[in-house]
Amino acid sequence: METLLSLANGFSVALEPSKLLFCLIGVFLGTAVGVLPGIGPALTVALLLPVTFKLDPAGSLIMFAGIYYGGMYGGSTTAILLNAPGESASLATALEGSKMAKAGRGGPALATAAIGSFVAGLIATIGLAFLAPWLVEIAVKFGPWDYFALMIVAFVTVSATFGDSPLRGLTSLFLGMLLGLVGIDKLTGQARLTFGVPELLNGVEVTTLAVGLFAVGEALYVASKRWREPEEIIPIKGSLWMTKQDWKRSWAPWLRGTAFGFPIGALPAGGAEVPTFLSYSTEKKLCKYPEEFGKGAIEGVAGPEAANNASAAGTLVPLLTLGLPTSATAAIMLAGFQQYGLNPGPLLFAEKPDLVWGLIASLFVANVLLVILNLPLIGLWVRLLAIPQPWLYAGILVFATMGTLAVNPSPVELGMLFGFGYLGYLMRRYDYPVAPMVVGLILGPMAEAQLRRALQISLGDPMILLENPISATLLGIAFIALVAPFVMNGLNKFKAAED
Amino acid sequence: MLTSFIKRGAVAAVALAGLTTAAFAQMELKIMAPAAPGGGWDGTARSMQQALTAAGIAKSVQVTNVTGAGGTIGLAQLIGAKGDGHQLMVNGFVMVGAILLNKSPVNLTQATPIARLTAEALVVVVPTDSPIKSAKDLAERVKADPAKVTWAGGSAGGADHILAALFTEAAGGDAKKINYIPFSGGGEALAAMLGGRVTAGISGYGEFEGQIKAGKLRVVGVSASKRLANAPDAPTLKEGGVNVELLNWRSVVAPPGLSDAQKTELSGAIDKLAKSKEWAEILKARGWDDAYLGSAEFDSFLKAETVRVEKVMKDVGLVK
Numbered sequence: 001m002e003t004l005l006s007l008a009n010g011f012s013v014a015l016e017p018s019k020l021l022f023c024l025i026g027v028f029l030g031t032a033v034g035v036l037p038g039i040g041p042a043l044t045v046a047l048l049l050p051v052t053f054k055l056d057p058a059g060s061l062i063m064f065a066g067i068y069y070g071g072m073y074g075g076s077t078t079a080i081l082l083n084a085p086g087e088s089a090s091l092a093t094a095l096e097g098s099k100m101a102k103a104g105r106g107g108p109a110l111a112t113a114a115i116g117s118f119v120a121g122l123i124a125t126i127g128l129a130f131l132a133p134w135l136v137e138i139a140v141k142f143g144p145w146d147y148f149a150l151m152i153v154a155f156v157t158v159s160a161t162f163g164d165s166p167l168r169g170l171t172s173l174f175l176g177m178l179l180g181l182v183g184i185d186k187l188t189g190q191a192r193l194t195f196g197v198p199e200l201l202n203g204v205e206v207t208t209l210a211v212g213l214f215a216v217g218e219a220l221y222v223a224s225k226r227w228r229e230p231e232e233i234i235p236i237k238g239s240l241w242m243t244k245q246d247w248k249r250s251w252a253p254w255l256r257g258t259a260f261g262f263p264i265g266a267l268p269a270g271g272a273e274v275p276t277f278l279s280y281s282t283e284k285k286l287c288k289y290p291e292e293f294g295k296g297a298i299e300g301v302a303g304p305e306a307a308n309n310a311s312a313a314g315t316l317v318p319l320l321t322l323g324l325p326t327s328a329t330a331a332i333m334l335a336g337f338q339q340y341g342l343n344p345g346p347l348l349f350a351e352k353p354d355l356v357w358g359l360i361a362s363l364f365v366a367n368v369l370l371v372i373l374n375l376p377l378i379g380l381w382v383r384l385l386a387i388p389q390p391w392l393y394a395g396i397l398v399f400a401t402m403g404t405l406a407v408n409p410s411p412v413e414l415g416m417l418f419g420f421g422y423l424g425y426l427m428r429r430y431d432y433p434v435a436p437m438v439v440g441l442i443l444g445p446m447a448e449a450q451l452r453r454a455l456q457i458s459l460g461d462p463m464i465l466l467e468n469p470i471s472a473t474l475l476g477i478a479f480i481a482l483v484a485p486f487v488m489n490g491l492n493k494f495k496a497a498e499d
Numbered sequence: 500m501l502t503s504f505i506k507r508g509a510v511a512a513v514a515l516a517g518l519t520t521a522a523f524a525q526m527e528l529k530i531m532a533p534a535a536p537g538g539g540w541d542g543t544a545r546s547m548q549q550a551l552t553a554a555g556i557a558k559s560v561q562v563t564n565v566t567g568a569g570g571t572i573g574l575a576q577l578i579g580a581k582g583d584g585h586q587l588m589v590n591g592f593v594m595v596g597a598i599l600l601n602k603s604p605v606n607l608t609q610a611t612p613i614a615r616l617t618a619e620a621l622v623v624v625v626p627t628d629s630p631i632k633s634a635k636d637l638a639e640r641v642k643a644d645p646a647k648v649t650w651a652g653g654s655a656g657g658a659d660h661i662l663a664a665l666f667t668e669a670a671g672g673d674a675k676k677i678n679y680i681p682f683s684g685g686g687e688a689l690a691a692m693l694g695g696r697v698t699a700g701i702s703g704y705g706e707f708e709g710q711i712k713a714g715k716l717r718v719v720g721v722s723a724s725k726r727l728a729n730a731p732d733a734p735t736l737k738e739g740g741v742n743v744e745l746l747n748w749r750s751v752v753a754p755p756g757l758s759d760a761q762k763t764e765l766s767g768a769i770d771k772l773a774k775s776k777e778w779a780e781i782l783k784a785r786g787w788d789d790a791y792l793g794s795a796e797f798d799s800f801l802k803a804e805t806v807r808v809e810k811v812m813k814d815v816g817l818v819k
Contacts, residue, residue: 198568268687269687345713456680
């Protein structure tokens with residue numbers, strides 16, 4: 001009840017015309033930078049920080065939150081249309097989304113992404129308003145062993161992205177984990193597999209690998225077989241809008257995606273990638289049309305896209321309640337708070353209720369503005385696909401190059417992008433799935449660091465992984481998920497033999 | 500209507516006059532933050548940009564980010580920009596360690612030291628329900644068996660890690676056996692502290708301030724020579740009998756090969772910055788301590804600090 005009152009109070013702040021304007025500017029900027037590869041929400045907020053120094057704190061924080069939410073919306077656009085996930089959180093979206101776009105279903109894919117983001121953002125923001133203090137108590141209880149167990153669950157579910165051959169999928173996954181070893185070891189500070197190249201000390205950037213394998217690799221592949229067996233891209237087939245069937249197939253994935261995204265996003269080391277993978281594989285398992293997966297199933301867009309937006313709201317839980325920034329954008333927003341002499345943490349809710357609740361209320365407003373802003377744009381975006389193929393793919397190459405250089409202007413980075421691009425071409429040519437490789441690069445280093453931290457804390461005793469209820473449960477789930485298909489298979493064979 | 504027009508004209512004229520007297524403000528500076536947007540170095544560079552232009556010391560200031568390898572990639576670029584009298588780079592304590600750790604081909608002695616700007620004391624904390632009440636208690640635990648005391652802090656070889664090692668040595672333990680667990684960013688380390696999974700945690704005071712005030716973390720000691728102005732209740736490590744002092748400082752350096760005139764111009768501009776009221780306001784808002792040292796003093800400070808860090812990193816076994 002008290003929360004409701006505070007929230008109502010917050011809305012009275014967020015709906016002031018000046019705040020609405022800040023919110024609108026924020027979501028507009030956020031969508032723009034989300035669509036442009038290279039410039040992410042983190043950089044945008046960093047650039048705006050000095051400009052907003054003299055502005056009113058509530059207004060600029062509302063704008064920053066708008067940019068953050070907007071960036072999450074915009075990121076799906078390039079992933080779906082160009083198969084170029086600009087950030088690791090839209091990787092899972094690209095898998096089915098780009099297939100849908102090629103089959104003329106770009107409109108419904110973008111729509112289910114936008115509406116899914118809206119639904120997820122809305123539910124997760126409600127969660128933020130009502131559950132934050134309670135959720136954060138659980139979140140800080142997550143130890144390195146629990147994170148490690150969570151990563152193991154994620155690893156097991158990666159098999160959903162393997163395609164037909166587990167062997168090829170595993171090869172791709174291990175290649176990614178190998179790349180994950182490159183760079184400074186987080187726990188000892190020693191360089192690994194850098195071969196004396198200083199640019200490699202920071203490791204391989206996930207977006208460079210993803211854009212290289214997905215966008216560049218695909219462009220090369222399409223070019224290579226243009227004269228032999230040209231692939232047809234259908235800009236629009238059927239309705240531009242979601243059909244009744246699409247709605248029916250989307251709503252449950254939206255909700256499940258939110259259920260993965262929000263709590264995992266709220267974990268201090270949860271991130272946005274793990275929930276999108278979990279959502280993707282869950283949808284693949286539950287889907288009534290599993291044969292469509294890999295060819296453009298709408299569930300595979302709806303779920304992960306909802307998960308990544310919900311996790312964005314999730315990261316605000318530790319930021320507001322503990323002052324813990326868990327993503328790059330959240331870290332800069334924290335600097336924004338501090339520039340106004342505000343210290344997010346347990347006391348902020350009590351000291352500055354207007355500001356906190358105004359911010360939370362403005363997140364609802366941002367969500368509504370974003371869906372209003374994005375839905376009409378869909379018609380415009382899908383027309384991109386009507387561009388003749390050589391032009392379209394040349395454009396993708398230019399954008400991919402620009403985006404990578406904007407993040408890190410170095411020849412080594414560019415070399416890596418095209419090296420990965422060529423590798424992506426070869427993998428397509430010889431029918432190896434590319435997604436597991438990116439997943440390996442994301443999860444490998446995380447799992448390694450958490451396991452080693454856990455063992456350091458337990459003074460080397462591996463039983464710590466089974467002694468803690470959360471990690472033991474998660475490992476149990478992973479084990480069942482891994483063994484169940486074999487057991488079922490065995491039982492079926494057994495039955496078949498009896499018949 | 501007319502009067503307001505005249506008034507505005509007058510204001511404009513005065514402003515114009517102000518501009519001409521501030522004619523020296525022709526300097527166009529580039530400040531490199533050798534890290535991603537959002538970190539401490541980036542924040543310092545952007546705050547400098549803000550104060551330098553607001554105080555009329557420079558006409559324009561451009562901030563660039565060069566990420567990677569604890570700032571040593573940025574340092575290599577700076578060393579390459581030989582003789583550029585308009586380029587500055589933000590750096591700090593962490594870079595001293597990163598150069599050693601990454602076996603960087605370039606080092607800070609090659610750059611032109613301009614000034615030390617800010618410093619932040621570190622704080623050693625324990626969860627409130629920990630039996631450790633003071634620096635002395637913690638020192639006893641460390642002395643008994645350094646491997647059983649788990650420390651949570653920032654990246655390996657960073658200021659937090661060095662302080663944990665210095666603490667262990669001062670307490671009479673073997674720094675080689677130290678069980679230091681690096682977390683990425685203060686956030687995860689804080690969660691580990693609040694969850695009560697590690698013995699002690701180290702970070703900048705600012706990062707733990709909210710939790711300390713809320714009574715979830717207890718200060719064992721701050722690493723400054725005297726108590727902090729914003730936390731008069733928190734004892735120093737020295738008061739607790741652990742003779743350790745460490746400040747996480749941030750500074751600016753310029754490329755090598757500058758003429759004396761260029762050097763004077765740059766250090767003059769930064770000197771003006773450090774004494775401006777705009778800078779003072781930013782320091783207050785950000786909670787940074789003013790630790791200004793001019794180029795000559797900073798030069799000798801940097802040398803002494805490099806020697807100290809190198810010794811600690813060898814003791815801990817980070818560098819052979």
